[in-house]
Every structure is written in C-alpha cells, then in structure tokens.
Amino acid sequence: MGRIVIAGAGYGGVMAGKKFENSHTPFVMINKHSYHQFITWLHEAAGGRNHVDDYKVELTDIFTRHGTMIVKDEVTGIDRQENKLLTIRGSYPYDYALIALGSAPEFFGIPGLSEYSMQLRSLETARQIRTRIEREFARFKDHKEKSKLRIVVGGAGLTGIEFVGELLEWLPKLCAKLDISSSSFEVITIEATDSILPALMPSLQKTARDILEQKGAKIMTSTKIERVEEGRVYLGSGEVIEAGTIVWTGGVRANTVLSQAGLTCDRRGRAQVNDYLQSIDDERLFIIGDCASLIQSGKPLPPTAQMATQMGQLAAKNILALLTNESMQKFHPKMLGTLASLGSGQGVGTFGRFKTSGTTAGLAKDLTKVKYLYQLGGLRMVTHIRKPLLKQTAWQV
Numbered sequence: 001m002g003r004i005v006i007a008g009a010g011y012g013g014v015m016a017g018k019k020f021e022n023s024h025t026p027f028v029m030i031n032k033h034s035y036h037q038f039i040t041w042l043h044e045a046a047g048g049r050n051h052v053d054d055y056k057v058e059l060t061d062i063f064t065r066h067g068t069m070i071v072k073d074e075v076t077g078i079d080r081q082e083n084k085l086l087t088i089r090g091s092y093p094y095d096y097a098l099i100a101l102g103s104a105p106e107f108f109g110i111p112g113l114s115e116y117s118m119q120l121r122s123l124e125t126a127r128q129i130r131t132r133i134e135r136e137f138a139r140f141k142d143h144k145e146k147s148k149l150r151i152v153v154g155g156a157g158l159t160g161i162e163f164v165g166e167l168l169e170w171l172p173k174l175c176a177k178l179d180i181s182s183s184s185f186e187v188i189t190i191e192a193t194d195s196i197l198p199a200l201m202p203s204l205q206k207t208a209r210d211i212l213e214q215k216g217a218k219i220m221t222s223t224k225i226e227r228v229e230e231g232r233v234y235l236g237s238g239e240v241i242e243a244g245t246i247v248w249t250g251g252v253r254a255n256t257v258l259s260q261a262g263l264t265c266d267r268r269g270r271a272q273v274n275d276y277l278q279s280i281d282d283e284r285l286f287i288i289g290d291c292a293s294l295i296q297s298g299k300p301l302p303p304t305a306q307m308a309t310q311m312g313q314l315a316a317k318n319i320l321a322l323l324t325n326e327s328m329q330k331f332h333p334k335m336l337g338t339l340a341s342l343g344s345g346q347g348v349g350t351f352g353r354f355k356t357s358g359t360t361a362g363l364a365k366d367l368t369k370v371k372y373l374y375q376l377g378g379l380r381m382v383t384h385i386r387k388p389l390l391k392q393t394a395w396q397v
C-alpha cells in the first residue's frame, strides 16, 4: 500500500479523506487546526447569526476509521526530490500527496489594503470582524462619531455580497440591543467592475442588488479602491470614505507553498494540473481546490467549494486507481449552480438549470448546508454534531 498524505482539511481535503476512509485506505492528513471550518458560511459567523464556534467541526468527528492519522501542523514546503511534505514540526514522506491548502487574500498591490482591512477567511478572522463591529457600535454612545458605524466591504463577489446580506439583518438587531437608532449605521459595498455577483446572470445580479438596496445597502460598482489608511478608504474618484470597519473580500490567490516548490503556477499562484488533477510538473502531486489551475473551455475553473469537493473526490479516486493499477479518470465538473444568501432565509441564484430568488433560493441554499453536513458525517452530523448551524434557516423564518 502506498503512503498517502493530504495537506489541508478544507472542502477538497476532507472529501478526499472520506473517499480513502470509505475504501479502507490509510492516510495522513495534515491541517493547521484540529478542525474543519465551514468557510462558505463564515459570513454568518462574522455577521452575528450563530456562535462563531458553531462553524467548525473536529476532524476526529469526521474521520473515525482506524488507519487515519490526523496531524495538527503547518505545511511549509514540498521536497520533490525526496517526496516529503515539510512541516513546522517535521516531514512526511509520501508516494502520493494531495495538496489542498486553499487560498489567501489577493490585495492587487493596493497600498494599505492588507494592513488596514480585515479579511473573511477563517474562523479567527470572522471572530475578529464580529468583535470589531460589536466594539465600534458599543462605543458609539460615548463618542457619537457616526463614521464608526459605517462598514465598508470591498468586493462584490459571493463572499462580499453574502456578508452584506448578513450585516443588513444583524445590525438593526445590534442597534436595538444597544439602544442606537437603526438609521445610524451604513453598509457600503465597493466593487471595481460594473456588476455584483459575477458568477450569476445579469437578471439575478439585478435582483440581488435590488434586494440589498431595499434593505439599505449602498452599492458602488465601477469604483476602484486606490489606497486604504486606518479608518479611511480612498477611491479612484477622489472621494474618501471614513469607516469604523473595513472588510476586504475582493480576491484570492493560492497558497505560496506551490510556487515555492517550483511548480508551474498561474498569475494567482495556482499550480497547473492535468485533467487527472496531477501537477503538470510532478505526477505524484495531486493538487485540488483553490490551489489548482485547471483550464476548461479556455478558462480556469473558479475557486469554489463546489469545485474543491468534486476535485477532492476524484483526486482520491485517481490515487486509489494508481495504487491498484487501474486507469485514472478525467475531471468533468458538474456545475450544480450558484446560490448566494442575502440574509437568513433569502437568496438568489441558480439551482441546476433553474433561476431562483427570495425564500426559495434561501431554502435551496440551506438545503446545500444539510447536504454538505450529511456528506461529512451522515445523519449524526446533521441532527447532532452540527445541529446549531440549522437554526435561522429558511424553514424557520
């Protein structure tokens, strides 16, 4: 039996691990934390919906079979001569390694953006954003500076828009709790391109925009952020916006481990893979999710959880095929649709071939939650371990 090491227990890594466990194949999984975090629902955690710690599940609750070794450590490099993954605490030899280390924010060289904005990337950052907003609102009674109740969200992709939807639902409740007028806060989205939610068709983009603007959001498209300072966003137009909280959601780039290992990467640092999801430079490395650049129909596949989970399943299947001298399969993604939530129980998007919006889209989005939890750990995960996550869903509002 070959030695298999999975680097990263995100959407791609855990799906690969489930596949290995189901085929009784031992593997080592190295992850920064002892838990898997539900990154696609972090806007809920940052936007006050449930307790932040509800958005994670211990890896030992997902992987329960004998033969699985879970290591809490940080991957720092890949030694391709010796076939070893290097970590802070040691090294892990492999016959096949599956790299699923996700991504980091892309700041596009905008001065001050990385220093003075917060990013929604992990449980920790979600907690920091939420704490920051709660603190700014709690202090308002003393200083009465309205700009501190202004939240600027840079980027109007899925992450930014879902976060804005969540804020518009949470902030009126926070104001009521702190006895502040709910007309005092402001949520502003700033987007460089001329539309929001680029993954959706124009009619759905318009629906989402209308819903959010009706709820009070200010959405500025075709507007570039030039520079950021503490509490200040400078726009290309010359306008300066003061804000108590600045959150950047405008782009991602892959983990730097890939380029440092000398792999061929695209301009966002994603390693190029073949149709079997192997690095084009090294057939012992399978690279998936936000770390992988796979060109199909002339474009790289989008960095989404949907792609990462499907890639994780296929990469594991292909490694198993190599170990048993069978043929590998090519990656043919199933585009299941894109759903954006706009607060609890509301959304917009596509589900299969169908367009949907309002509570139906919210319900569809919540069903994807149930489906994912079920994939991770069956009914036990849905009804017991992560049940709190199903509070405030479409069927409860």
Ligand SMILES: Cc1cc2nc3c(=O)[nH]c(=O)nc-3n(C[C@H](O)[C@H](O)[C@H](O)COP(=O)(O)OP(=O)(O)OC[C@H]3O[C@@H](n4cnc5c(N)ncnc54)[C@H](O)[C@@H]3O)c2cc1C
Pocket (backbone or CB within 6 Å): 007, 008, 009, 010, 011, 012, 013, 030, 031, 032, 033, 036, 037, 039, 040, 041, 042, 043, 073, 074, 075, 076, 100, 101, 102, 103, 120, 121, 158, 159, 162, 255, 288, 289, 290, 291, 303, 304, 305, 306, 307, 308, 339
């Ligand atoms: C707020 C938000 C909402 C989103 N909504 C959606 C959505 O609705 N639908 C959708 O399809 N996509 C969505 N996405 C995108 C989606 O989350 C990513 O595309 C997906 O997480 C990528 O999966 P992955 O397995 O490649 O990486 P990740 O899920 O990011 O997993 C990477 C793992 O590697 C670990 N790790 C990182 N570096 C190291 C290291 N050096 N050593 C060890 N471990 C390490 C991390 O802790 C993590 O566990 C959203 C993203 C955000 C931020």
